[in-house]
Amino acid sequence: MPTPHVVIIGGGFAGLAAARTLANEPVRVTLIDRRNHHLFQPLLYQVATAALAPSDIAEPLRGVLGHARNVEVRLGEVTGIDVDTRTVSVGDGDTMTYDHLIVAAGARTSWFGHADWEARAPGLKTLGDALDIRHRMLRAFEQAEWTEDEAERARLLTFVVVGGGPTGVEMAGALREIAFRTLAGDFRHVRPEAARVVLVEAGPHVLAPLPAPLRDAARRFLEELGVEVRTGTAVKAVEDGRVVLADETIAADTVIWAAGVQPSPLGSMLGAAVDRRGRVVVEADGSLADHPEVFVTGDMAHHAHDDPDQPLPGVAPVALAMGQHAARCILHDLAGRPRRPLRYLDKGNLATIGRQRAVADIAGVRLSGLIAWLAWVFVHLMTLVGHRNRVVVFTKWAWAWATWERSSRLLWRDEAARDEAQREARLRA
Amino acid sequence: MPTPHVVIIGGGFAGLAAARTLANEPVRVTLIDRRNHHLFQPLLYQVATAALAPSDIAEPLRGVLGHARNVEVRLGEVTGIDVDTRTVSVGDGDTMTYDHLIVAAGARTSWFGHADWEARAPGLKTLGDALDIRHRMLRAFEQAEWTEDEAERARLLTFVVVGGGPTGVEMAGALREIAFRTLAGDFRHVRPEAARVVLVEAGPHVLAPLPAPLRDAARRFLEELGVEVRTGTAVKAVEDGRVVLADETIAADTVIWAAGVQPSPLGSMLGAAVDRRGRVVVEADGSLADHPEVFVTGDMAHHAHDDPDQPLPGVAPVALAMGQHAARCILHDLAGRPRRPLRYLDKGNLATIGRQRAVADIAGVRLSGLIAWLAWVFVHLMTLVGHRNRVVVFTKWAWAWATWERSSRLLWRDEAARDEAQREARLRA
Numbered sequence: 001m002p003t004p005h006v007v008i009i010g011g012g013f014a015g016l017a018a019a020r021t022l023a024n025e026p027v028r029v030t031l032i033d034r035r036n037h038h039l040f041q042p043l044l045y046q047v048a049t050a051a052l053a054p055s056d057i058a059e060p061l062r063g064v065l066g067h068a069r070n071v072e073v074r075l076g077e078v079t080g081i082d083v084d085t086r087t088v089s090v091g092d093g094d095t096m097t098y099d100h101l102i103v104a105a106g107a108r109t110s111w112f113g114h115a116d117w118e119a120r121a122p123g124l125k126t127l128g129d130a131l132d133i134r135h136r137m138l139r140a141f142e143q144a145e146w147t148e149d150e151a152e153r154a155r156l157l158t159f160v161v162v163g164g165g166p167t168g169v170e171m172a173g174a175l176r177e178i179a180f181r182t183l184a185g186d187f188r189h190v191r192p193e194a195a196r197v198v199l200v201e202a203g204p205h206v207l208a209p210l211p212a213p214l215r216d217a218a219r220r221f222l223e224e225l226g227v228e229v230r231t232g233t234a235v236k237a238v239e240d241g242r243v244v245l246a247d248e249t250i251a252a253d254t255v256i257w258a259a260g261v262q263p264s265p266l267g268s269m270l271g272a273a274v275d276r277r278g279r280v281v282v283e284a285d286g287s288l289a290d291h292p293e294v295f296v297t298g299d300m301a302h303h304a305h306d307d308p309d310q311p312l313p314g315v316a317p318v319a320l321a322m323g324q325h326a327a328r329c330i331l332h333d334l335a336g337r338p339r340r341p342l343r344y345l346d347k348g349n350l351a352t353i354g355r356q357r358a359v360a361d362i363a364g365v366r367l368s369g370l371i372a373w374l375a376w377v378f379v380h381l382m383t384l385v386g387h388r389n390r391v392v393v394f395t396k397w398a399w400a401w402a403t404w405e406r407s408s409r410l411l412w413r414d415e416a417a418r419d420e421a422q423r424e425a426r427l428r429a
Numbered sequence: 430m431p432t433p434h435v436v437i438i439g440g441g442f443a444g445l446a447a448a449r450t451l452a453n454e455p456v457r458v459t460l461i462d463r464r465n466h467h468l469f470q471p472l473l474y475q476v477a478t479a480a481l482a483p484s485d486i487a488e489p490l491r492g493v494l495g496h497a498r499n500v501e502v503r504l505g506e507v508t509g510i511d512v513d514t515r516t517v518s519v520g521d522g523d524t525m526t527y528d529h530l531i532v533a534a535g536a537r538t539s540w541f542g543h544a545d546w547e548a549r550a551p552g553l554k555t556l557g558d559a560l561d562i563r564h565r566m567l568r569a570f571e572q573a574e575w576t577e578d579e580a581e582r583a584r585l586l587t588f589v590v591v592g593g594g595p596t597g598v599e600m601a602g603a604l605r606e607i608a609f610r611t612l613a614g615d616f617r618h619v620r621p622e623a624a625r626v627v628l629v630e631a632g633p634h635v636l637a638p639l640p641a642p643l644r645d646a647a648r649r650f651l652e653e654l655g656v657e658v659r660t661g662t663a664v665k666a667v668e669d670g671r672v673v674l675a676d677e678t679i680a681a682d683t684v685i686w687a688a689g690v691q692p693s694p695l696g697s698m699l700g701a702a703v704d705r706r707g708r709v710v711v712e713a714d715g716s717l718a719d720h721p722e723v724f725v726t727g728d729m730a731h732h733a734h735d736d737p738d739q740p741l742p743g744v745a746p747v748a749l750a751m752g753q754h755a756a757r758c759i760l761h762d763l764a765g766r767p768r769r770p771l772r773y774l775d776k777g778n779l780a781t782i783g784r785q786r787a788v789a790d791i792a793g794v795r796l797s798g799l800i801a802w803l804a805w806v807f808v809h810l811m812t813l814v815g816h817r818n819r820v821v822v823f824t825k826w827a828w829a830w831a832t833w834e835r836s837s838r839l840l841w842r843d844e845a846a847r848d849e850a851q852r853e854a855r856l857r858a
Contacts, residue, residue, distance in 0.1 A: 036567060053482035062615035072617050075571040138465065142504040186491035188501050395824055 003028045003070075006330060007088055007098035009078050009266065011038050011061045013316045014298030015104035017323035023068030025331055027100075032074045032090060036060055039127065040384055042316060043393075045167055047130035048256075049174040050138070054127045056393050057384070078105070081269040083291050100293050100330045103280075104323060105264035107299035107314060112260060117238040121257040124167055133256055137175070140253045141183060144190045151251070157195040158252040160243045162235055163259035164201030164208070166351040169218060171256055172199040173353040176225045197227045198250060200243070202234040202259070207359065209313070210349055214359040217368040221353040235259070261314065263300040270294065275302040279311070284341035286326050295326035305344060316383070317347040352376045432457045435759060436517055436527040438507050438695065440467050440490045442745045443727030444533035446752030452497030454760055456529075461503045461519060465489055468556065469813055471745055472822075474596055476559035477685075478603040479567070483556045485822050486813070507534070510698040512720050529722050529759045532709075533752060534693035536728035536743060541689060546667040550684040553596055562685055566604070569682045570612060573619045580680075586624040587681040589672045591664055592688035593630030593637070595780040598647060600685055601628040602782040605654045626656045627679060629672070631663040631688070636788065638742070639778055643788040646797040650782040664688070690743065692729040699723065704731040708740070713770035715755050724755035734773060745812070746776040781805045 004027050008015045011033035019031045037058040046052040065071045080089035081101070089095050109123025122132045137159070144156035157179075161172045179195035186192075199206065199222065205215045206222070206229060222229050230245070237244040242251045267280040272288045274280055279302035280288070286303065288294045298319035303312045312318045321344050329339040348362035350372070358372035367375060377397065384390050433456050437444045440462040448460050466487040475481040494500045509518035510530070518524050538552025551561045566588070573585040586608075590601045608624035615621070628635070628651065634644045635651070635658060651658050659674070666673040671680045696709040701717045703709055708731035709717070715732065717723045727748035732741045741747045750773050758768040777791035779801070787801035796804060806826065813819050 036571065053484045055482045060615075062612075066614045073615075074575060075568075076575075139504075142465065146503060146505075183491070185495045186489075186502075391824060392821060395820060 004099040004330075004334060005030070005097065006100045006102065006327075007032065007096065008102045008104060009033075009081075009088070010104035010106055010264075010298070011035070011073075012041075012104060012106045012298060013319035014106075014323035014326075015102065016061070016064065017320045018102045018104065018297070018327040019065055019068070019071055021324050021327035022330070023065065023071060025070070026334065027070065027330065029068070029071040030074055030096065030098075031061065031065065031071060032076055032078055032088070033061060034075070034077050036062065036073075036075050038064060040389075041125065042166075043380060043384070044124055044127075044130050045170045045174060047127065048124060048133040048137075048171065049178055050134050051174070052393060052396060054131070056389055056396065058127065059389060078266060081266060083270055083288075083294055086293070098293075100295075100333075102295045102297060102323065102326045103266060103270070103300060104297045104319070105266045105300060106319075107261040107263050109257060110260040110262035111257065114238070117257070120238045120240065121162065121243075121255040123257045124171070125261070133254075136254045137178075141187070141190070141192060141195075143253075145187050146189070153190060154196075155241060155251040156253045157190065157192075158198070158250060158254075159195065160198045160200060160250055160252045160255045162200050162243075162255065162257050164199060164203070164206035164229075164231065165258060166207065166349075168199060168201070168256075168258035169206055169222065169351050169353060171258060172197050172227045173222060173225055176227050177354050180226065198252070199227050199229050200233050200235060200245065201229075201231045204232050206231065207349070207351055210351075210359060210361055211366060214361055214366055214368060218351060218353060218359045221357045221359075221368075225354050261299065267296065267300050270296070272296075275311070277302075285329050285339045286322055286342055287329065287339075295322075295329070297322035297326055303342065305342070312344055315349075318344060350376045350379060433528040433759075433763060434459070434526070435529045435531065435756075436461065436525065437531045437533060438462075438510075438517070439533035439535055439693075439727070440464070440502075441470075441533060441535045441727060442748035443535075443752035443755075444531065445490070445493065446749045447531045447533065447726070447756040448494055448497070448500055450753050450756035451500070451759070452494070453499060455763065456499065456759065458497075458500040459503055459525065460490065460494065460500060461505055461507055461517070462490060463504070463506045465491065465502075465504050467493060469818075470554065471595075472809060472813070473553055473556075473559050474599045474603060476556065477553060477562040477566075477600065478607055479563050480603070481822060481825060483560070485818055485825065487556065488818060507695060510695060512699055512717075512723055515722070527722075529724075529762075531724045531726060531752070531755045532695060532699070532729060533726045533748070534695045534729060535748075536690040536692050538686060539689040539691035540686060543667070546686070549667045549669065550591065550672075550686040552686045553600070554690070562683075565683045566607075570608075570616065570619070570621060570624075572682075574616050575618070582619060583625075584670060584680040585682045586619065586621075587627070587679060587683075588624065589627045589629060589679055589681045589684045591629050591672075591684065591686050593628060593632065593635035593658075593660065594687060595636065595778075597628060597630070597685075597687035598635055598651065598780050598782060600687060601626050601656045602651060602654055605656050606783050609655065627681070628656050628658050629662050629664060629674065630658075630660045633661050635660065636778070636780055639780075639788060639790055640795060643790055643795055643797060647780060647782060647788045650786045650788075650797075654783050690728065696725065696729050699725070701725075704740070706731075714758050714768045715751055715771055716758065716768075724751075724758070726751035726755050732771065734771070741773055744778075747773060779805045779808060 006027050006029045008018050008031045016038050022029050037060050040057040043057045061073045076090040086097050087095050109125050111117045122129050140156045144153045147153050159175050161168045175197045179192045183192040207215050207218050233245050242249055243255055263278045272280050280296040281302045282296050286295045299314040305312050325342045332339050350360045352358040356370050356373045358376040360367040360372040360375050381390050435456050435458045437447050437460045445467050451458050466489050469486040472486045490502045505519040515526050516524050538554050540546045551558050569585045573582045576582050588604050590597045604626045608621045612621040636644050636647050662674050671678050672684055692707045701709050709725040710731045711725050715724045728743040734741050754771045761768050779789045781787040785799050785802045787805040789796040789801035789804045810819050
């Protein structure tokens with residue numbers, strides 16, 4: 001019998017965990033990703049707010065999996081999946097067949113059908129997004145420094161963050177802190193501490209999944225930092241230079257969209273049932289009902305677990321557990337042993353607000369303030385892939401903590417884009 | 430008398446040195462730059478070869494000059510200089526007047542009039558250039574891994590570096606090392622150590638300004654690393670996918686242009702004499718003959734110093750000395766003391782070849798091998814702006830030295846560009 005071929009689509013938490021579980025086992029593995037790196041998305045907001053560099057939170061997949069001689073990495077975009085012929089198409093028509101398939105292509109930002117909001121309010125799911133936001137933020141401060149128009153200056157210094165989940169809360173806190181401390185001494189004409197940060201959340205609470213005392217602590221920490229928290233407020237429209245709410249229009253140069261995600265469209269190619277958010281409904285072991293050789297994991301999956309109305313949430317620990325479990329099921333199959341259902345033990349929730357405050361609900365233990373922040377630092381450093389990244393990130397955090405500096409305040413995207421445009425123009429000429 | 434206004438154009442080595450010299454002196458200073466950061470260009474090749482992140486070698490100008498309360502930083506592009514009315518135009522028509530002007534806008538890559546070579550053979554002067562080269566290099570390895578065509582694979586794995594100065598030598602050595610060691614275990618189908626690196630130099634020697642024994646050592650180090658060194662060989666043409674030399678055409682996917690620079694076009698707005706390379710001829714104190722209130726410094730200046738045929742070279746220590754000297758002349762003027770001519774003591778030359786070899790000619794002491802490499806590490810760490818950068822770069826170098834890893838092997842530019850294009854398309858729709 002030839003060695004079974006396992007194809008994994010996506011090198012995020014789920015896909016990478018699956019590949020690592022299958023490393024040096026009696027299978028041939030191909031991991032396909034559009035990017036050459038695993039991205040540690042929980043720290044993406046730190047790249048967006050110039051605290052970390054892209055390479056600090058991204059690790060090349062080939063490097064991570066180099067020791068696994070049975071694993072191949074393929075850079076490419078999956079354009080089709082045929083579960084009947086067990087075929088995956090990559091890029092321009094290249095195809096490969098599989099014996100087992102693990103689909104782990106994650107989620108992307110959702111603007112809830114408002115395509116025109118997308119360019120005005122970038123999401124925060126990729127390194128490109130994070131650099132886009134960093135660029136907008138730094139440029140807004142630079143322009144505010146030199147404008148003579150007071151209303152324009154106020155608009156440039158207003159930042160609206162839409163969405164009160166962990167990403168929105170962490171972004172809002174970091175923005176106030178940058179304005180208040182990091183940039184405070186660097187400008188002559190504007191007082192950066194005058195920057196306004198508005199956090200808009202449609203539901204009644206920020207960090208809704210947390211217990212009430214922690215939600216309230218998070219809100220208090222945000223307000224103490226000077227963030228204007230607007231819960232129960234939906235965004236009606238994002239227009240050029242302003243955000244329209246139910247009862248108010250806010251003139252703002254920078255709008256950040258952290259309000260929703262949608263699963264990868266690859267899920268719709270599997271011919272399986274999806275929930276109303278587009279996630280593929282999977283069995284207790286994570287596979288498809290009609291195709292036990294196909295697993296769907298991470299943010300793409302609707303896994304009922306204990307409660308059909310509360311499927312497992314789209315967070316990194318769940319993705320990691322699902323990826324690992326899918327790989328183990330495949331190994332059980334090959335060994336002739338029965339599969340087991342996925343048992344997920346909730347690892348809890350963490351969110352940081354500013355420099356040394358956080359809220360944490362870890363295995364039922366509720367923490368807030370400095371101790372929660374230390375837990376946050378520990379958990380994130382320990383789960384960051386790559387030993388070098390841990391050392392560099394720890395160094396940068398320690399430095400930033402001691403000095404209030406941010407290490408990556410670079411504005412150069414425009415220049416690079418212009419250089420490239422000039423080169424192309426010359427080549428065509 | 431109102432406080433005199435000094436305008437400095439450019440935040441490179443010369444401009445930043447001038448601003449620092451004028452910090453908290455009885456003048457008002459405006460430093461104008463197109464970017465918001467000082468870039469440590471001597472280490473740009475390490476960003477291009479994925480050893481360092483952009484933020485490791487760039488430091489925000491506002492941060493560096495934040496303590497200097499008399500210095501303002503302005504992000505913008507200088508579009509005009511009128512030495513008669515003492516006016517500088519910035520961006521779209523905004524103007525400012527000066528009492529003293531220090532022009533320090535540096536140099537850019539020169540393709541010697543071959544505009545069509547530019548898109549095919551990127552230079553290495555900006556962060557955009559470095560990321561462009563990094564992207565081409567990493568993508569070439571990825572494509573080579575999955576092609577079935579042997580000739581195409583050989584082309585993808587051939588890298589041509591044009592120019593045998595320090596940048597070209599350092600790039601060529603780093604490329605071989607990446608192929609030979611860093612990526613060696615990561616690929617399944619190609620042997621990255623099969624990558625060909627060809628260094629093409631039109632003159633008879635690499636590192637021509639160095640004494641003969643050091644030049645020869647550098648060539649030997651390069652050849653021991655497996656770099657094919659072609660001296661006395663001019664490039665006839667750079668075409669799509671190949672480089673045409675006098676006696677040979679090399680099929681190569683990645684071509685890097687390190688063969689020449691030209692001064693910023695701002696020099697031509699000064700109405701002063703220029704040499705045949707476009708550098709502005711300056712007096713012994715660095716000012717213009719007809720306009721003693723205007724100084725031209727760094728790579729833009731032709732300063733005869735001791736020998737009219739051998740003006741001061743376009744290297745970082747010279748730029749730094751010229752910027753400092755111009756600022757001191759202004760302070761002397763204001764104090765009613767006579768200006769002095771610039772006295773530059775040659776600090777020597779350094780170039781590194783691969784992991785622990787270098788050649789160094791420091792104040793007449795000639796070193797090669799490990800001791801020169803240690804000198805190179807020491808000099809570069811000490812002159813890097815920003816204490817945090819020093820710590821991070823030292824950590825990364827130590828890590829890379831111990832593990833052969835490169836920390837910034839990220840391929841994501843395509844994705845970011847595509848995301849942006851999609852956003853714009855949706856916005857227009």
